[in-house]
Amino acid sequence: MNITTSEENNHTIVSIDGKVDTNTSPDLERTLSGLIEAGQVNLLADFENLSFISSAGLRVLLATAKKTKAQSGSLKVCALNPTVKEVFDISGFSTILSVFPDRTSALGN
Amino acid sequence: MAVTKTLIRASTSDDHSTASIVTRINNELARDNDASMFVTIFLAIYDIHSGCLTYTNAGHNPPFIKRADGAIESVNDLHGPVAGAVEELAYKESQLQLRAGDTLLLYTDGVSEAMNSDDELFGEQRISSLLQRADVGDAESLCSELLAEVDSFAGDAEQSDDITLLALVVDKDAQVSQTEVFEIELVNQFSEIDRLNDAFNEYADRVEIDMATQLKINMVFDELINNIISYGFNDQREHKIRVRADRGTDELIIQIEDGGIPFNPFLRETPDVGASLEERDIGGLGIHLVKEVMDSVSYQRNHHLNRVMLVKNL
Numbered sequence: 001m002n003i004t005t006s007e008e009n010n011h012t013i014v015s016i017d018g019k020v021d022t023n024t025s026p027d028l029e030r031t032l033s034g035l036i037e038a039g040q041v042n043l044l045a046d047f048e049n050l051s052f053i054s055s056a057g058l059r060v061l062l063a064t065a066k067k068t069k070a071q072s073g074s075l076k077v078c079a080l081n082p083t084v085k086e087v088f089d090i091s092g093f094s095t096i097l098s099v100f101p102d103r104t105s106a107l108g109n
Numbered sequence: 110m111a112v113t114k115t116l117i118r119a120s121t122s123d124d125h126s127t128a129s130i131v132t133r134i135n136n137e138l139a140r141d142n143d144a145s146m147f148v149t150i151f152l153a154i155y156d157i158h159s160g161c162l163t164y165t166n167a168g169h170n171p172p173f174i175k176r177a178d179g180a181i182e183s184v185n186d187l188h189g190p191v192a193g194a195v196e197e198l199a200y201k202e203s204q205l206q207l208r209a210g211d212t213l214l215l216y217t218d219g220v221s222e223a224m225n226s227d228d229e230l231f232g233e234q235r236i237s238s239l240l241q242r243a244d245v246g247d248a249e250s251l252c253s254e255l256l257a258e259v260d261s262f263a264g265d266a267e268q269s270d271d272i273t274l275l276a277l278v279v280d281k282d283a284q285v286s287q288t289e290v291f292e293i294e295l296v297n298q299f300s301e302i303d304r305l306n307d308a309f310n311e312y313a314d315r316v317e318i319d320m321a322t323q324l325k326i327n328m329v330f331d332e333l334i335n336n337i338i339s340y341g342f343n344d345q346r347e348h349k350i351r352v353r354a355d356r357g358t359d360e361l362i363i364q365i366e367d368g369g370i371p372f373n374p375f376l377r378e379t380p381d382v383g384a385s386l387e388e389r390d391i392g393g394l395g396i397h398l399v400k401e402v403m404d405s406v407s408y409q410r411n412h413h414l415n416r417v418m419l420v421k422n423l
Contacts, residue, residue, distance in 0.1 A: 019327065021302065021327075021328070021331040022302055022331050022334075022335040023299055023300065023302060051327075052324040052325070052327055052328045053328070054328045054332055054335075054395065054398070055332055055394045055395035055398060056331065056335065056395075058391065058394060059391045059394075062386075062389060066386060066387070069386060081324075082321055083321055083324040083325055083328070086325075086402070087328065087398060087402075090397065090398055090401040090402070091382055091394055091397070091398060092382030092383055096384075096385065096386045096389055097386075
Protein backbone atom coordinates (compact mmCIF):
# COMPACT_ATOMS: atom_id res chain seq x y z
CA MET A 1 0.00 0.00 0.00
CA ASN A 2 1.14 3.51 -0.85
CA ILE A 3 -0.28 6.70 0.60
CA THR A 4 -0.03 10.10 -1.07
CA THR A 5 -1.27 13.28 0.61
CA SER A 6 -2.08 16.60 -1.06
CA GLU A 7 -4.00 19.80 -0.32
CA GLU A 8 -6.96 21.01 -2.33
CA ASN A 9 -9.93 23.27 -1.61
CA ASN A 10 -9.41 23.38 2.17
CA HIS A 11 -9.13 19.58 2.34
CA THR A 12 -6.23 17.24 2.92
CA ILE A 13 -6.58 14.48 0.37
CA VAL A 14 -5.20 11.09 1.31
CA SER A 15 -4.92 8.81 -1.72
CA ILE A 16 -4.54 5.14 -0.94
CA ASP A 17 -3.04 2.79 -3.50
CA GLY A 18 -3.31 -0.94 -2.73
CA LYS A 19 -5.10 -2.70 0.11
CA VAL A 20 -5.84 -1.76 3.70
CA ASP A 21 -5.72 -4.89 5.84
CA THR A 22 -4.06 -6.33 8.95
CA ASN A 23 -0.57 -5.64 7.66
CA THR A 24 -1.05 -2.21 6.08
CA SER A 25 -3.58 -0.54 8.41
CA PRO A 26 -0.93 0.51 10.98
CA ASP A 27 0.72 2.63 8.23
CA LEU A 28 -2.56 4.29 7.37
CA GLU A 29 -3.25 4.92 11.04
CA ARG A 30 0.13 6.63 11.48
CA THR A 31 -0.46 8.85 8.44
CA LEU A 32 -3.97 9.90 9.49
CA SER A 33 -3.03 10.45 13.16
CA GLY A 34 -0.07 12.58 12.05
CA LEU A 35 -2.34 14.78 9.92
CA ILE A 36 -4.83 15.30 12.75
CA GLU A 37 -2.06 16.13 15.21
CA ALA A 38 -0.83 18.72 12.71
CA GLY A 39 -4.28 20.29 12.79
CA GLN A 40 -5.48 18.97 9.44
CA VAL A 41 -8.97 17.78 10.33
CA ASN A 42 -10.80 18.20 7.01
CA LEU A 43 -9.78 14.93 5.44
CA LEU A 44 -10.77 13.25 2.20
CA ALA A 45 -9.70 9.65 1.71
CA ASP A 46 -9.57 8.97 -2.02
CA PHE A 47 -10.19 5.26 -2.61
CA GLU A 48 -9.87 5.30 -6.39
CA ASN A 49 -6.87 2.95 -6.22
CA LEU A 50 -7.89 1.04 -3.09
CA SER A 51 -8.40 -2.65 -3.94
CA PHE A 52 -10.01 -3.83 -0.69
CA ILE A 53 -10.39 -2.91 2.96
CA SER A 54 -10.89 -5.27 5.90
CA SER A 55 -12.16 -4.52 9.39
CA ALA A 56 -8.61 -3.62 10.48
CA GLY A 57 -8.81 -0.70 8.02
CA LEU A 58 -12.39 0.17 8.99
CA ARG A 59 -11.22 0.47 12.59
CA VAL A 60 -8.68 3.12 11.51
CA LEU A 61 -11.33 5.02 9.51
CA LEU A 62 -13.73 4.95 12.45
CA ALA A 63 -11.12 6.23 14.89
CA THR A 64 -10.13 8.96 12.41
CA ALA A 65 -13.75 10.02 11.83
CA LYS A 66 -14.30 10.30 15.59
CA LYS A 67 -11.14 12.36 16.08
CA THR A 68 -11.85 14.76 13.19
CA LYS A 69 -15.44 15.28 14.33
CA ALA A 70 -14.28 16.03 17.88
CA GLN A 71 -12.22 18.87 16.35
CA SER A 72 -15.08 20.15 14.18
CA GLY A 73 -13.61 18.58 11.07
CA SER A 74 -14.70 15.55 9.06
CA LEU A 75 -13.51 12.48 7.21
CA LYS A 76 -14.97 12.09 3.73
CA VAL A 77 -14.31 9.17 1.42
CA CYS A 78 -14.71 8.96 -2.34
CA ALA A 79 -14.38 6.70 -5.39
CA LEU A 80 -15.15 3.32 -3.82
CA ASN A 81 -14.82 0.26 -6.05
CA PRO A 82 -17.71 -2.25 -5.89
CA THR A 83 -15.92 -4.50 -3.35
CA VAL A 84 -15.17 -1.61 -1.00
CA LYS A 85 -18.69 -0.23 -1.54
CA GLU A 86 -20.17 -3.59 -0.53
CA VAL A 87 -18.05 -3.66 2.64
CA PHE A 88 -19.15 -0.10 3.46
CA ASP A 89 -22.80 -1.04 2.96
CA ILE A 90 -22.57 -4.25 5.01
CA SER A 91 -20.75 -2.55 7.86
CA GLY A 92 -22.97 0.52 7.95
CA PHE A 93 -19.96 2.77 7.17
CA SER A 94 -21.90 4.17 4.20
CA THR A 95 -24.16 5.90 6.69
CA ILE A 96 -21.63 7.02 9.31
CA LEU A 97 -19.08 8.47 6.86
CA SER A 98 -19.77 10.91 4.04
CA VAL A 99 -19.31 8.89 0.85
CA PHE A 100 -18.90 10.58 -2.55
CA PRO A 101 -18.70 9.09 -6.04
CA ASP A 102 -15.53 11.01 -6.94
CA ARG A 103 -13.05 13.61 -5.77
CA THR A 104 -14.74 16.55 -7.49
CA SER A 105 -18.10 16.00 -5.81
CA ALA A 106 -16.41 15.43 -2.44
CA LEU A 107 -14.50 18.71 -2.63
CA GLY A 108 -17.42 20.71 -3.93
CA ASN A 109 -19.66 19.72 -1.09
CA MET B 110 -15.10 -57.20 13.43
CA ALA B 111 -18.88 -57.18 13.98
CA VAL B 112 -18.44 -54.89 16.97
CA THR B 113 -16.25 -52.56 14.92
CA LYS B 114 -18.84 -52.36 12.15
CA THR B 115 -21.55 -51.51 14.66
CA LEU B 116 -19.39 -48.81 16.22
CA ILE B 117 -18.59 -47.30 12.83
CA ARG B 118 -22.26 -47.29 11.86
CA ALA B 119 -23.20 -45.62 15.15
CA SER B 120 -20.47 -42.97 14.88
CA THR B 121 -20.74 -41.91 11.26
CA SER B 122 -24.26 -40.50 11.36
CA ASP B 123 -23.36 -37.46 13.45
CA ASP B 124 -19.62 -37.15 12.92
CA HIS B 125 -17.93 -36.31 9.64
CA SER B 126 -14.35 -36.39 10.80
CA THR B 127 -12.70 -39.74 10.21
CA ALA B 128 -10.07 -38.80 12.82
CA SER B 129 -12.73 -38.25 15.43
CA ILE B 130 -14.65 -41.43 14.48
CA VAL B 131 -11.58 -43.69 14.61
CA THR B 132 -10.52 -42.10 17.89
CA ARG B 133 -13.93 -42.94 19.39
CA ILE B 134 -13.92 -46.47 17.97
CA ASN B 135 -10.43 -47.10 19.27
CA ASN B 136 -11.43 -46.07 22.78
CA GLU B 137 -14.49 -48.32 22.71
CA LEU B 138 -12.51 -51.30 21.43
CA ALA B 139 -9.55 -50.79 23.74
CA ARG B 140 -11.64 -50.56 26.90
CA ASP B 141 -11.70 -53.88 28.78
CA ASN B 142 -9.99 -55.58 25.86
CA ASP B 143 -8.69 -58.53 27.89
CA ALA B 144 -8.27 -60.72 24.83
CA SER B 145 -5.97 -58.09 23.21
CA MET B 146 -7.93 -58.19 19.99
CA PHE B 147 -7.35 -55.41 17.51
CA VAL B 148 -8.46 -54.33 14.04
CA THR B 149 -6.88 -52.36 11.25
CA ILE B 150 -9.12 -49.65 9.82
CA PHE B 151 -9.02 -47.55 6.70
CA LEU B 152 -11.97 -45.23 7.15
CA ALA B 153 -12.78 -42.74 4.43
CA ILE B 154 -15.54 -40.28 3.63
CA TYR B 155 -15.84 -39.33 -0.02
CA ASP B 156 -17.51 -36.06 -0.94
CA ILE B 157 -19.02 -36.73 -4.35
CA HIS B 158 -19.36 -33.01 -5.10
CA SER B 159 -15.87 -31.80 -4.35
CA GLY B 160 -14.11 -35.13 -4.99
CA CYS B 161 -12.38 -34.79 -1.63
CA LEU B 162 -11.59 -38.03 0.20
CA THR B 163 -11.04 -37.57 3.93
CA TYR B 164 -9.46 -40.63 5.48
CA THR B 165 -7.86 -42.09 8.57
CA ASN B 166 -5.59 -45.09 8.37
CA ALA B 167 -5.22 -47.04 11.61
CA GLY B 168 -2.58 -49.64 10.84
CA HIS B 169 -4.11 -50.78 7.55
CA ASN B 170 -2.30 -51.62 4.31
CA PRO B 171 -1.74 -48.49 2.22
CA PRO B 172 -4.37 -48.43 -0.57
CA PHE B 173 -3.57 -47.64 -4.18
CA ILE B 174 -4.93 -44.99 -6.47
CA LYS B 175 -4.94 -45.26 -10.23
CA ARG B 176 -5.36 -41.82 -11.71
CA ALA B 177 -7.38 -41.22 -14.85
CA ASP B 178 -4.09 -40.80 -16.77
CA GLY B 179 -2.86 -44.23 -15.59
CA ALA B 180 -0.44 -43.06 -12.87
CA ILE B 181 -0.34 -45.30 -9.79
CA GLU B 182 -0.04 -43.76 -6.33
CA SER B 183 0.23 -45.37 -2.94
CA VAL B 184 -1.81 -43.73 -0.16
CA ASN B 185 0.89 -43.80 2.48
CA ASP B 186 -0.35 -41.51 5.25
CA LEU B 187 -0.75 -43.36 8.56
CA HIS B 188 -2.70 -41.75 11.39
CA GLY B 189 -2.10 -44.09 14.29
CA PRO B 190 -1.63 -47.74 15.20
CA VAL B 191 -4.16 -50.57 14.89
CA ALA B 192 -7.42 -49.85 16.72
CA GLY B 193 -8.21 -51.53 20.03
CA ALA B 194 -4.63 -51.84 21.22
CA VAL B 195 -4.10 -48.66 23.24
CA GLU B 196 -6.75 -46.41 24.80
CA GLU B 197 -6.83 -42.61 24.61
CA LEU B 198 -4.93 -42.19 21.37
CA ALA B 199 -5.79 -39.25 19.14
CA TYR B 200 -5.92 -40.38 15.53
CA LYS B 201 -5.43 -37.87 12.74
CA GLU B 202 -6.80 -37.61 9.21
CA SER B 203 -5.67 -36.62 5.72
CA GLN B 204 -7.41 -35.50 2.59
CA LEU B 205 -6.81 -36.25 -1.04
CA GLN B 206 -8.55 -35.41 -4.25
CA LEU B 207 -10.21 -37.97 -6.49
CA ARG B 208 -11.22 -36.77 -9.92
CA ALA B 209 -13.27 -38.14 -12.78
CA GLY B 210 -11.81 -41.48 -13.92
CA ASP B 211 -9.71 -42.09 -10.77
CA THR B 212 -9.81 -45.46 -8.97
CA LEU B 213 -9.18 -46.14 -5.29
CA LEU B 214 -8.35 -49.75 -4.39
CA LEU B 215 -8.38 -51.04 -0.80
CA TYR B 216 -7.29 -54.53 0.17
CA THR B 217 -6.69 -56.57 3.32
CA ASP B 218 -3.39 -58.26 4.09
CA GLY B 219 -4.98 -61.56 3.08
CA VAL B 220 -4.44 -60.32 -0.48
CA SER B 221 -0.88 -59.04 -0.23
CA GLU B 222 0.14 -61.99 2.00
CA ALA B 223 -1.56 -64.73 0.03
CA MET B 224 1.02 -67.51 -0.37
CA ASN B 225 1.67 -70.00 -3.11
CA SER B 226 2.90 -73.55 -2.57
CA ASP B 227 6.52 -72.26 -2.63
CA ASP B 228 5.76 -69.98 0.36
CA GLU B 229 6.09 -66.85 -1.80
CA LEU B 230 3.88 -63.87 -0.98
CA PHE B 231 1.56 -62.33 -3.56
CA GLY B 232 2.91 -58.94 -2.45
CA GLU B 233 1.90 -55.33 -3.01
CA GLN B 234 3.90 -55.12 -6.20
CA ARG B 235 1.59 -57.61 -7.93
CA ILE B 236 -1.44 -55.63 -6.79
CA SER B 237 -0.11 -52.35 -8.17
CA SER B 238 1.08 -54.01 -11.40
CA LEU B 239 -2.33 -55.49 -12.01
CA LEU B 240 -3.98 -52.15 -11.26
CA GLN B 241 -1.64 -50.52 -13.75
CA ARG B 242 -2.39 -53.08 -16.45
CA ALA B 243 -6.11 -53.35 -15.82
CA ASP B 244 -8.48 -51.50 -18.06
CA VAL B 245 -10.62 -50.30 -15.18
CA GLY B 246 -14.18 -50.24 -16.39
CA ASP B 247 -16.05 -50.73 -13.16
CA ALA B 248 -15.17 -51.59 -9.59
CA GLU B 249 -16.63 -55.08 -9.68
CA SER B 250 -14.66 -56.30 -12.68
CA LEU B 251 -11.44 -54.87 -11.23
CA CYS B 252 -11.99 -56.80 -7.98
CA SER B 253 -12.88 -59.99 -9.90
CA GLU B 254 -9.75 -59.71 -12.02
CA LEU B 255 -7.55 -59.22 -8.96
CA LEU B 256 -9.23 -62.08 -7.06
CA ALA B 257 -8.71 -64.40 -10.04
CA GLU B 258 -5.03 -63.48 -10.11
CA VAL B 259 -4.65 -64.14 -6.37
CA ASP B 260 -6.42 -67.50 -6.83
CA SER B 261 -4.22 -68.55 -9.69
CA PHE B 262 -1.08 -67.42 -7.80
CA ALA B 263 -2.00 -69.30 -4.62
CA GLY B 264 -2.87 -72.47 -6.53
CA ASP B 265 -3.38 -75.34 -4.12
CA ALA B 266 -1.90 -73.51 -1.11
CA GLU B 267 -4.31 -73.10 1.77
CA GLN B 268 -5.78 -69.62 2.29
CA SER B 269 -4.33 -68.20 5.49
CA ASP B 270 -6.28 -64.99 6.00
CA ASP B 271 -9.46 -63.32 4.80
CA ILE B 272 -9.29 -61.77 1.36
CA THR B 273 -11.22 -58.56 1.01
CA LEU B 274 -11.11 -55.99 -1.77
CA LEU B 275 -12.93 -52.72 -2.17
CA ALA B 276 -12.64 -50.57 -5.25
CA LEU B 277 -14.09 -47.12 -5.77
CA VAL B 278 -14.18 -45.88 -9.35
CA VAL B 279 -15.11 -42.27 -9.97
CA ASP B 280 -17.20 -42.21 -13.12
CA LYS B 281 -15.34 -40.80 -16.14
CA ASP B 282 -18.13 -38.30 -16.66
CA ALA B 283 -18.55 -37.41 -12.99
CA GLN B 284 -19.04 -33.73 -12.33
CA VAL B 285 -16.45 -33.65 -9.58
CA SER B 286 -14.06 -30.79 -9.38
CA GLN B 287 -12.04 -30.87 -12.59
CA THR B 288 -9.82 -28.03 -11.60
CA GLU B 289 -6.74 -27.93 -9.48
CA VAL B 290 -7.12 -27.53 -5.72
CA PHE B 291 -5.37 -24.78 -3.79
CA GLU B 292 -3.56 -25.82 -0.62
CA ILE B 293 -1.19 -23.84 1.54
CA GLU B 294 0.25 -24.20 5.02
CA LEU B 295 0.84 -21.02 6.99
CA VAL B 296 2.45 -20.28 10.31
CA ASN B 297 0.91 -17.92 12.86
CA GLN B 298 2.54 -14.68 11.71
CA PHE B 299 0.67 -11.74 10.24
CA SER B 300 3.01 -11.53 7.25
CA GLU B 301 1.64 -14.91 6.16
CA ILE B 302 -1.68 -13.27 5.23
CA ASP B 303 0.05 -11.53 2.32
CA ARG B 304 1.66 -14.78 1.20
CA LEU B 305 -1.74 -16.50 1.37
CA ASN B 306 -3.52 -13.78 -0.61
CA ASP B 307 -0.81 -13.62 -3.29
CA ALA B 308 -0.82 -17.39 -3.72
CA PHE B 309 -4.61 -17.54 -3.70
CA ASN B 310 -4.92 -14.83 -6.35
CA GLU B 311 -2.50 -16.70 -8.62
CA TYR B 312 -4.65 -19.81 -8.20
CA ALA B 313 -7.85 -17.81 -8.70
CA ASP B 314 -6.50 -16.38 -11.97
CA ARG B 315 -5.72 -19.87 -13.22
CA VAL B 316 -9.19 -21.23 -12.41
CA GLU B 317 -10.90 -18.09 -13.72
CA ILE B 318 -12.29 -16.53 -10.58
CA ASP B 319 -13.05 -12.87 -11.26
CA MET B 320 -11.19 -10.00 -9.61
CA ALA B 321 -14.12 -8.76 -7.51
CA THR B 322 -14.48 -12.21 -5.94
CA GLN B 323 -10.72 -12.43 -5.37
CA LEU B 324 -10.77 -9.14 -3.46
CA LYS B 325 -13.64 -10.36 -1.27
CA ILE B 326 -11.79 -13.58 -0.51
CA ASN B 327 -8.65 -11.56 0.27
CA MET B 328 -10.64 -9.57 2.78
CA VAL B 329 -12.18 -12.74 4.25
CA PHE B 330 -8.72 -14.30 4.65
CA ASP B 331 -7.46 -11.13 6.32
CA GLU B 332 -10.31 -11.26 8.86
CA LEU B 333 -10.16 -14.96 9.65
CA ILE B 334 -6.40 -15.53 9.66
CA ASN B 335 -5.89 -12.36 11.71
CA ASN B 336 -8.41 -13.74 14.24
CA ILE B 337 -6.67 -17.10 14.44
CA ILE B 338 -3.21 -15.56 14.85
CA SER B 339 -4.42 -12.97 17.38
CA TYR B 340 -6.59 -15.15 19.60
CA GLY B 341 -6.07 -18.82 18.73
CA PHE B 342 -2.90 -19.65 20.60
CA ASN B 343 -1.99 -19.24 24.24
CA ASP B 344 1.75 -19.67 23.84
CA GLN B 345 4.56 -18.06 21.86
CA ARG B 346 5.30 -21.13 19.76
CA GLU B 347 4.94 -21.57 16.04
CA HIS B 348 1.64 -23.09 14.91
CA LYS B 349 0.34 -24.22 11.55
CA ILE B 350 -2.77 -22.96 9.79
CA ARG B 351 -3.95 -24.87 6.73
CA VAL B 352 -6.01 -23.31 3.97
CA ARG B 353 -7.63 -25.19 1.13
CA ALA B 354 -9.71 -23.84 -1.74
CA ASP B 355 -11.49 -25.76 -4.43
CA ARG B 356 -13.27 -24.20 -7.37
CA GLY B 357 -16.29 -26.27 -8.36
CA THR B 358 -18.49 -25.67 -11.37
CA ASP B 359 -20.46 -22.89 -9.77
CA GLU B 360 -19.03 -22.43 -6.31
CA LEU B 361 -15.76 -21.91 -4.51
CA ILE B 362 -15.30 -23.94 -1.33
CA ILE B 363 -12.73 -22.79 1.21
CA GLN B 364 -11.59 -24.57 4.32
CA ILE B 365 -9.36 -23.15 7.05
CA GLU B 366 -7.97 -25.38 9.79
CA ASP B 367 -6.00 -24.47 12.88
CA GLY B 368 -4.97 -26.26 16.04
CA GLY B 369 -5.77 -23.34 18.32
CA ILE B 370 -8.13 -23.17 21.24
CA PRO B 371 -11.69 -24.29 20.39
CA PHE B 372 -13.41 -21.26 18.92
CA ASN B 373 -16.42 -20.84 16.68
CA PRO B 374 -16.02 -17.35 15.20
CA PHE B 375 -19.56 -17.34 13.81
CA LEU B 376 -21.16 -17.40 17.25
CA ARG B 377 -20.17 -13.78 17.76
CA GLU B 378 -23.07 -11.40 18.07
CA THR B 379 -23.77 -9.26 15.03
CA PRO B 380 -22.63 -5.70 15.73
CA ASP B 381 -25.12 -2.83 15.52
CA VAL B 382 -24.27 -1.57 12.04
CA GLY B 383 -26.86 1.17 12.35
CA ALA B 384 -25.23 2.91 15.32
CA SER B 385 -24.14 6.53 14.97
CA LEU B 386 -20.51 7.53 14.57
CA GLU B 387 -20.11 8.36 18.26
CA GLU B 388 -21.70 5.12 19.46
CA ARG B 389 -20.14 2.93 16.87
CA ASP B 390 -17.87 0.13 18.10
CA ILE B 391 -15.75 -2.00 15.78
CA GLY B 392 -15.96 -5.31 17.70
CA GLY B 393 -17.27 -8.27 15.74
CA LEU B 394 -17.35 -6.35 12.50
CA GLY B 395 -14.79 -8.53 10.71
CA ILE B 396 -16.79 -11.71 11.23
CA HIS B 397 -19.97 -9.89 10.24
CA LEU B 398 -18.29 -8.94 6.94
CA VAL B 399 -17.20 -12.54 6.36
CA LYS B 400 -20.74 -13.84 6.92
CA GLU B 401 -22.25 -11.26 4.60
CA VAL B 402 -19.72 -11.56 1.81
CA MET B 403 -19.75 -15.37 1.67
CA ASP B 404 -22.83 -17.39 0.71
CA SER B 405 -22.45 -19.88 3.53
CA VAL B 406 -20.19 -20.26 6.54
CA SER B 407 -19.87 -23.12 8.99
CA TYR B 408 -17.65 -24.32 11.80
CA GLN B 409 -16.66 -27.73 13.13
CA ARG B 410 -14.44 -28.70 16.01
CA ASN B 411 -12.78 -31.87 14.82
CA HIS B 412 -10.38 -33.44 17.14
CA HIS B 413 -8.09 -30.64 18.26
CA LEU B 414 -8.73 -28.70 15.07
CA ASN B 415 -10.95 -25.72 14.37
CA ARG B 416 -12.31 -26.10 10.87
CA VAL B 417 -14.06 -23.20 9.18
CA MET B 418 -15.81 -23.88 5.88
CA LEU B 419 -16.85 -21.13 3.51
CA VAL B 420 -18.75 -21.24 0.26
CA LYS B 421 -18.92 -18.49 -2.34
CA ASN B 422 -21.28 -18.98 -5.27
CA LEU B 423 -19.68 -18.11 -8.59
